[in-house]
Amino acid sequence: MAVLNDLRNGLVIRLNDIIYTIVDCQHVKPGKGSAFARTKIKRITDGAVLDRTFRSNETVETVRVMDHKMQYMYRDGDILWFMDNESFEQHTLPMTLVEDSLKFLKEGETVTVKMDGQVPLAIELPNFVELQIVETDPGLRGDTVSGGSKRATLETGEVVNVPLFVQNETRIKVDTRTGKYVERI
Known part of the structure; x- marks a missing residue:
């Protein structure tokens, strides 16, 4: 159980049998009255973000999340298949849990899967991934001196500026946190 002072960004909690992660937490200590925490919590199952205020007398159940290195194998409709790199067990995740990560996820990529016991909750991509450009306009001779950028479609279907x-x-190389081009390989 967590008390008010334990609340922080990234903490995984369970409210009414639903698992949330704290996206933003602001501790407020008003001049009058008791302290409270104003938070934005993200529902793990569908990514919905809610505003929630926790008072100083409330306790919250924390969820122990374990990180497992897994390899993304393939997509079957709305289900994504992952294989644990240590035990070789296969796990499925619904697309709703990983929709934001799909733009940089390719088959064979190793990711961190956050699990509550044997239940996969979310995935975490590496900070940088290497992807191939499938389609981009040719640069005109002499334009490279002035700088600038153009749009390029990656092998995953995502479009980035290069x-x-x-x-x-x-x-x-693309930064998965910002979605921006880093360097040519």
Whole structure:
């Protein structure tokens, strides 16, 4: 159980048998009255974000989340299949849990799957991934000196801005947190 002072960003909690993660937590100590925490909590199952205020006399059940390295195998309709790198067990996750990560997730990629016991809750991509550009406009000669960028479609279908000198079939490194081009490989 967690008390008011234990609440922080990234903490996984259970309210009314639903698992949430705290996205934003602000501790408020008014001049009059008792302290409270104003939070934004994200429901793990569908990603809905709710505003919730916790008073100083409330306790919250925390969830012990274990990280497992797993390899993304394939997609079957709305289900994604992952294989544990240590035990070789296969786990499924519904697409609603990983929709934000799909834009940088390719088959064979190793990710961190956050689990509550044997129940997968969410995935965490590595900070940087290497992807191949499938389609981009050719840069015009002389444009690379002035800088600038153009749009490029990656092998996962995501579109990112890249410098003008980057061509089709080029492998690039992308920051998964911001969705931005980092470097050419």
